[in-house]
Amino acid sequence: MEWLTSTAGVRVPKIIYGTAWKQSATQSLVAQALKLGFRGVDTACQPKHYEEPGVGAALKGFPRQDLFLQTKYTPLSGHDPTRIPYNAQAPIAEQVAQSCAISLKNLRTDYIDSLVLHSPLPSAKQTQEAWHAMETLVDSGKVRQIGISNCYQLSMLDKLYDLAGIKPAVVQNRFYADTRFDTGIRAWCRQRKIIYQSFWTLTANPKALASIMITRLAAKYQRTAPQILFRYLTQLDVAPLTGTSSEQHMREDLAIFEFQLDDAEIAAITELF
Numbered sequence: 611m612e613w614l615t616s617t618a619g620v621r622v623p624k625i626i627y628g629t630a631w632k633q634s635a636t637q638s639l640v641a642q643a644l645k646l647g648f649r650g651v652d653t654a655c656q657p658k659h660y661e662e663p664g665v666g667a668a669l670k671g672f673p674r675q676d677l678f679l680q681t682k683y684t685p686l687s688g689h690d691p692t693r694i695p696y697n698a699q700a701p702i703a704e705q706v707a708q709s710c711a712i713s714l715k716n717l718r719t720d721y722i723d724s725l726v727l728h729s730p731l732p733s734a735k736q737t738q739e740a741w742h743a744m745e746t747l748v749d750s751g752k753v754r755q756i757g758i759s760n761c762y763q764l765s766m767l768d769k770l771y772d773l774a775g776i777k778p779a780v781v782q783n784r785f786y787a788d789t790r791f792d793t794g795i796r797a798w799c800r801q802r803k804i805i806y807q808s809f810w811t812l813t814a815n816p817k818a819l820a821s822i823m824i825t826r827l828a829a830k831y832q833r834t835a836p837q838i839l840f841r842y843l844t845q846l847d848v849a850p851l852t853g854t855s856s857e858q859h860m861r862e863d864l865a866i867f868e869f870q871l872d873d874a875e876i877a878a879i880t881e882l883f
């Protein structure tokens with residue numbers, strides 16, 4: 611495993627195991643991923659898509675200090691209305707506090723390495739309120755760093771950054787053509803040493819994966835196209851999430867650190883994005 615160190619001093623693995631949509635298989639898949647060598651786990655206090663208690667159950671036997679645990683506060687609009695984990699009537703700050711308390715219990719830990727705001731809220735004022743509540747959790751020692759997800763407007767990120775007492779350490783976004791692969795946001799993150807995490811990396815990019823360039827490099831390095839894409843991103847200090855359910859793919863995703871693309875190859879893949 612290769613690691614990045616965030617502005618908050620938190621070590622973040624360069625590839626992170628994602629736990630969405632695994633339902634009752636969550637515990638066994640997370641345990642398998644950790645056994646094979648993943649050390650970072652991404653989840654959310656969002657029962658609609660994540661089985662957070664299953665993630666917590668899978669951590670047993672792994673020293674806490676060796677793990678990077680990331681979870682999210684999901685604003686109301688992201689929940690199944692029949693399964694909102696916190697008091698939906700409570701003020702936003704209280705929702706954030708409740709969500710974090712539930713995550714700590716689910717994950718059987720007394721601190722979270724990275725708490726991510728799952729998406730901006732409907733108004734800038736509400737987003738600010740949630741951010742401030744997350745900062746309070748850092749101040750109390752329950753959370754080591756905070757970040758934001760699904761934020762595709764640079765102006766919004768810029769405003770959040772300027773107003774924040776505690777700056778975002780992570781941006782977690784979909785890596786796809788509609789946003790031109792967040793080229794501007796990734797550069798913005800790089801300038802501020804914010805770690806950019808990608809999701810939908812494989813799902814959204816069948817064209818790039820089938821491109822002549824990636825096919826050629828896969829043959830050269832005797833690797834798969836997904837391995838080339840993941841390796842490319844990690845060499846740019848982007849940390850991709852992988853939610854694979856396949857043991858073979860888990861092994862392949864971890865094996866990306868066994869080879870290195872050269873500068874000309876990095877530049878050639880960049881042409882695709």
Ligand SMILES: NC(=O)c1ccc[n+]([C@@H]2O[C@H](COP(=O)([O-])OP(=O)(O)OC[C@H]3O[C@@H](n4cnc5c(N)ncnc54)[C@H](OP(=O)(O)O)[C@@H]3O)[C@@H](O)[C@H]2O)c1
Nearest residue numbers: 628629630652759809810811836851852853854855856859
């Ligand atoms: N912040 C957000 O709003 C948000 C949204 C979506 C996801 N996420 C996070 O990101 C994680 C990953 O989600 P994702 O949407 O990127 O998709 P994903 O769950 O990783 O699935 C991607 C697809 O790629 C396949 N795959 C994975 N590794 C592979 C490999 N080495 N070779 C070939 N195929 C491979 C998987 O199939 P197999 O299972 O067969 O390998 C799956 O069909 C989630 O679990 C979640 O933690 C966050």
